[in-house]
Amino acid sequence: MTTSTPGTTEANLTQLEYLALNATVNVADGHARQELTETQKRIIDDLPTLFAKAAGEPLEELERSAQQTFLTTFGQHRYPTGPDRVLSCYASSVAMEILARSLAGTVTTVGLIHPTFDNIPDILRGMGLRLTPIEESLLAGGDLDAGVPPEVGALFITTPNNPTGTVLAEDRLRLVARLCRERDIVLCLDTSFRGFDYRAQYDHYAVLEAVGCRYVVIEDSGKLWPTLDLKVGMLVSSENVGLPVPEVYSDILLGVSPFILALVERFARDAADGGLDELHEHIAGNRRVLRETLAGIPGVSFPDEDSRVSVERVAIPRSSGSQLFERLQRQNVYVLPGRQFHWADPERGEDTIRVALARSRGTVAAAAAELRSVLLG
Amino acid sequence: MTTSTPGTTEANLTQLEYLALNATVNVADGHARQELTETQKRIIDDLPTLFAKAAGEPLEELERSAQQTFLTTFGQHRYPTGPDRVLSCYASSVAMEILARSLAGTVTTVGLIHPTFDNIPDILRGMGLRLTPIEESLLAGGDLDAGVPPEVGALFITTPNNPTGTVLAEDRLRLVARLCRERDIVLCLDTSFRGFDYRAQYDHYAVLEAVGCRYVVIEDSGKLWPTLDLKVGMLVSSENVGLPVPEVYSDILLGVSPFILALVERFARDAADGGLDELHEHIAGNRRVLRETLAGIPGVSFPDEDSRVSVERVAIPRSSGSQLFERLQRQNVYVLPGRQFHWADPERGEDTIRVALARSRGTVAAAAAELRSVLLG
Numbered sequence: 207m208t209t210s211t212p213g214t215t216e217a218n219l220t221q222l223e224y225l226a227l228n229a230t231v232n233v234a235d236g237h238a239r240q241e242l243t244e245t246q247k248r249i250i251d252d253l254p255t256l257f258a259k260a261a262g263e264p265l266e267e268l269e270r271s272a273q274q275t276f277l278t279t280f281g282q283h284r285y286p287t288g289p290d291r292v293l294s295c296y297a298s299s300v301a302m303e304i305l306a307r308s309l310a311g312t313v314t315t316v317g318l319i320h321p322t323f324d325n326i327p328d329i330l331r332g333m334g335l336r337l338t339p340i341e342e343s344l345l346a347g348g349d350l351d352a353g354v355p356p357e358v359g360a361l362f363i364t365t366p367n368n369p370t371g372t373v374l375a376e377d378r379l380r381l382v383a384r385l386c387r388e389r390d391i392v393l394c395l396d397t398s399f400r401g402f403d404y405r406a407q408y409d410h411y412a413v414l415e416a417v418g419c420r421y422v423v424i425e426d427s428g429k430l431w432p433t434l435d436l437k438v439g440m441l442v443s444s445e446n447v448g449l450p451v452p453e454v455y456s457d458i459l460l461g462v463s464p465f466i467l468a469l470v471e472r473f474a475r476d477a478a479d480g481g482l483d484e485l486h487e488h489i490a491g492n493r494r495v496l497r498e499t500l501a502g503i504p505g506v507s508f509p510d511e512d513s514r515v516s517v518e519r520v521a522i523p524r525s526s527g528s529q530l531f532e533r534l535q536r537q538n539v540y541v542l543p544g545r546q547f548h549w550a551d552p553e554r555g556e557d558t559i560r561v562a563l564a565r566s567r568g569t570v571a572a573a574a575a576e577l578r579s580v581l582l583g
Numbered sequence: 584m585t586t587s588t589p590g591t592t593e594a595n596l597t598q599l600e601y602l603a604l605n606a607t608v609n610v611a612d613g614h615a616r617q618e619l620t621e622t623q624k625r626i627i628d629d630l631p632t633l634f635a636k637a638a639g640e641p642l643e644e645l646e647r648s649a650q651q652t653f654l655t656t657f658g659q660h661r662y663p664t665g666p667d668r669v670l671s672c673y674a675s676s677v678a679m680e681i682l683a684r685s686l687a688g689t690v691t692t693v694g695l696i697h698p699t700f701d702n703i704p705d706i707l708r709g710m711g712l713r714l715t716p717i718e719e720s721l722l723a724g725g726d727l728d729a730g731v732p733p734e735v736g737a738l739f740i741t742t743p744n745n746p747t748g749t750v751l752a753e754d755r756l757r758l759v760a761r762l763c764r765e766r767d768i769v770l771c772l773d774t775s776f777r778g779f780d781y782r783a784q785y786d787h788y789a790v791l792e793a794v795g796c797r798y799v800v801i802e803d804s805g806k807l808w809p810t811l812d813l814k815v816g817m818l819v820s821s822e823n824v825g826l827p828v829p830e831v832y833s834d835i836l837l838g839v840s841p842f843i844l845a846l847v848e849r850f851a852r853d854a855a856d857g858g859l860d861e862l863h864e865h866i867a868g869n870r871r872v873l874r875e876t877l878a879g880i881p882g883v884s885f886p887d888e889d890s891r892v893s894v895e896r897v898a899i900p901r902s903s904g905s906q907l908f909e910r911l912q913r914q915n916v917y918v919l920p921g922r923q924f925h926w927a928d929p930e931r932g933e934d935t936i937r938v939a940l941a942r943s944r945g946t947v948a949a950a951a952a953e954l955r956s957v958l959l960g
Contacts, residue, residue: 220833227838228643235837253630260811266605296673299835303680307709328834332684334711434637435840456597457705458676460612461604463812 219324219546226540233562233573234540236323236368236517238432241566243484246431249472256472260464269294272467272474273440276427279474279482280400281407284415285423285442290452294462298398298426298439299325304458305394305422305441306333308449313359313392319345321547321555322364326396330362339550342372350385360392366399366406369547369560371513373406379413387419392447398426398439401482402489403514411442420447429516429564430485431473438462438470489516492563492570496520499574503581509558516564519544522581524557530580539576591908596701596923603917610950611917613700613745613894615809615941620861623808626849633849637841646671649844649851650817653804656851656859657777658784661792662800662819667829671839675775675803675816676702681835682771682799682818683710685826690736690769696722698924698932699741703773707739716927719749727762737769743776743783746924746937748890750783756790764796769824775803775816778859779866780891788819797824806893806941807862808850815839815847866893869940869947873897876951880958886935893941896921899958901934907957916953 226234242250249256260268273292277285285292295301302325309316310333318327320339327337344353345363354361361382365374374382374395386393393414400406414421421444428437443451477485496518500506505523513519522530534541541562544555561577563570591599603611619627626633637645650669654662662669672678679702686693687710695704697716704714721730722740731738738759742751751759751772763770770791777783791798798821805814820828854862873895877883882900890896899907911918918939921932938954940947 218830218833220837221829223837224833228641237837250634251631253634254628257627257630257811261809264605296677297836300673300677303835325834332831332834432638433840434634434842435838436842437840452598453595454709456595456601457702457709458680459674460597460600460614461812463810463814465811465813 215545218328219542222540222542229540230538231569231573231576232540233565233569234542236429236562236564237435238428238430238516238564239569240432240488240564242432243481245476245479245481246473249469249476256468257465260468263464265461265464268464269461269467272438272471275471276438276440276474277425279478281409282411282425283409284411286411286415286445288445291443291445293441293452293455294467295439295441296459296462297437298396298424298428299329300458301424301439301441302326302329302396304451304454305424306330306335307454308451309360309392310334312449315355315357315359317354317358317361318549319363319367320550321370322549323368324546324549326362326364327549337550342367342370345374345378345382346372347378350381354385358391360394361386362394362396364396364398366403366513366515368399368515369517369519369544371399371403371510371515371517373403375405376408376413379410380417383414383417383419383421386421387417390420392449393419393421394424395421396424398424398429399515401430401477402486402516414444418446420444422447422449422451427470427473430477433469433473436466436469438466486514489514489563492565492567493518495567495571496561496563496574499571499578500581503578506581516562518561518563519558520561520577521558530559533580533583534576537576537580539573541573541577591920592922595705596919599917599919606917607915608946608950608953609917610939610942610946611919613806613939613941614812615805615807615893616946617809617865617941618943619809620858622853622856622858623850626846626853633845634842637845640841642838642841645841646838646844649815649848652848653815653817653851654802656855658786659788659802660786661788663788663792663822665822668820668822670818670829670832671844672816672818672832673836673839674814675773675801675805676706677835678801678816678818679703679706679773681828681831682801683707683712684831685828686737686769687711689826692732692734692736694731694735694738695926696740696744697927698747699926700745701923701926703739703741704926714927719744719747722751722755722759723749724755727758731762735768737771738763739771739773741773741775743780743890743892745776745892746894746896746921747887748776748780748892748894749887750780752782753785753790756787757794760791760794760796760798763798764794767797769826770796770798771801772798773801775801775806776892778807778854779863779893791821795823797821799824799826799828804847804850807854810846810850813843813846815843863891866891866940869942869944870895872944872948873938873940873951876948876955877958880955883958893939895938895940896935897938897954898935907936910957910960911953914953914957916950918950918954
């Protein structure tokens with residue numbers, strides 16, 4: 207997609223990401239663009255064999271095996287395994303679209319975590335759903351019963367959250383799930399960034415199934431590995447979900463490529479065999495480079511001290527906002543503004559930017575150096 | 584996707600296709616499942632190099648080159664090239680979903696070709712759009728001004744059509760486009776099966792641009808080549824389309840995999856270098872096997888005598904309908920019923936089935952033999 211140039215204030219985040227796709231230093235989108243590790247390179251060298259394997263195996267077994275390997279690698283052992291319970295999608299956003307369409311007939315108001323990536327509110331609103339913001343702080347420690355308005359028919363939580371990295375802890379998930387069961391709310395989780403943070407890898411399904419609430423979970427291989435966006439989103443729903451998820455799914459797709467399923471399985475096995483620790487070290491190293499390079503600049507700080515996901519928020523002096531973007535873009539460096547993540551109150555994101563960390567060390571170092579120079583200049 | 588068993592009457596076509604995915608003889612879905620040709624095998628052997636190329640090239644150039652190669656291979660030289668005019672999607676159905684969402688705010692009633700594959704009416708209805716059937720015969724030779732109701736705000740035509748293979752001829756496209764310009768109707772074309780029929784490869788964009796109507800075209804690489812569903816759908820729209828297509832697109836995706844774009848380009852080049860003739864011969868051969876095997880069975884005929892697409896309708900004695908499916912499924916042979924294609928009048932499809940031809944010769948021969956035995960039995 208080539209695109210005309212929207213302003214940083216009115217464009218959505220994905221439109222701003224397009225601008226960065228061909229930039230010298232693109233630290234805008236959250237896709238995985240770091241280099242392949244040595245063991246990942248060996249998987250890529252083996253692609254012709256993988257193609258033959260995917261062509262020869264019964265699709266049902268191949269899909270079941272890929273789903274199981276992926277989910278259990280990230281600690282999800284008790285996911286539902288009945289017919290139509292795990293649907294493979296082209297991407298997590300396609301899973302999101304199917305979920306939104308499935309909700310639209312039944313639910314009027316969605317309680318949506320705030321802040322979060324803006325395509326989630328956009329997709330939900332596009333289906334005519336009303337949104338009410340649910341603050342991260344409420345989910346983390348507030349009075350849920352008082353804080354979730356009575357009109358909420360579905361509650362949508364991104365965990366770990368994008369851009370903050372905030373993880374919904376197990377005891378809080380249990381409380382949220384109980385509230386949802388009591389009020390017959392559909393609990394929706396987007397766990398796309400789970401792979402980056404062991405604290406988000408407790409078995410969510412064990413909690414959800416024990417409580418017995420209606421739920422939908424969006425799982426995603428897309429943020430983790432530099433597979434050139436060969437990825438799978440999974441739409442997992444409870445037996446009792448009571449939404450036409452498989453019917454809507456069948457309007458959009460018959461299934462994903464068995465080649466991609468086989469590839470995701472191989473990358474998940476590699477992750478289980480040490481690749482995940484390597485990935486965490488890489489992201490932590492990039493985070494350190496960014497923080498150290500920007501250390502000591504007046505008015506600059508890192509609000510998500512404990513975040514482990516592949517994006518990092520940087521708080522900047524409020525006055526530097528739009529000027530900052532212009533000056534960075536002149537150096538061909540692209541980051542995302544914070545405004546659009548605060549979908550219910552953009553002003554609150556005015557003094558933050560988001561820097562992607564799933565890049566080579568060199569790209570993050572170059573972005574950090576330019577940021578430092580622009581913030582000091 | 585594993586799935587529970589819906590009846591052949593109430594299920595949608597994609598749900599019936601799922602049942603066939605693991606069948607011994609799956610001639611249900613229209614995906615390309617024939618064997619790779621010798622030159623295609625060489626592309627697959629070269630996948631690691633292709634991955635490296637896709638990783639190293641600027642995305643914008645790679646995408647532009649893949650789109651150009653694909654479109655011009657099929658005779659589409661005058662497609663619009665401005666910003667956001669050709670958007671690469673995960674699949675043609677994702678392009679369809681984006682189109683439906685883009686129409687929903689502006690258009691109330693869509694005139695939709697009848698019959699056609701049922702996910703098109705399902706996706707449009709799912710967005711709250713009203714549908715009115717436009718018969719193939721009207722498009723082919725009728726009085727368009729009288730036949731297209733005044734309330735129609737968008738006109739959707741599948742050409743070549745699925746399942747009939749009917750091609751909208753150049754002079755008829757021109758008349759349709761003129762009507763659309765006069766009435767300010769958005770003309771929507773789905774040309775996913777174009778690759779199978781040279782008669783559908785005249786330059787549609789030259790006609791549309793000369794007339795100057797508002798238009799959207801869905802192009803698709805997905806039906807042609809046995810790439811294990813590694814594919815691209817393209818959503819092409821005119822400068823004057825007046826719909827929020829790029830905005831809706833950016834809610835759903837940032838872009839497709841550069842690896843898939845590079846692969847589609849290689850397969851398109853192979854098609855231009857003789858692969859397309861080879862594909863046409865393969866499909867024609869499979870069609871011949873089917874027709875010859877079923878020749879002489881009382882009440883059996885082929886209503887789409889001149890069809891060249893990769894699916895074939897077979898007219899069967901009316902009484903044999905649902906019994907036929909049960910008996911075929913007992914032999915693990917899956918075809919699609921005609922009912923659901925006739926989305927506005929299912930009864931008219933009662934006495935046809937659809938057999939997929941993009942399979943190995945052996946699969947089509949086995950399906951044809953079973954069909955013969957069941958129809959005679």
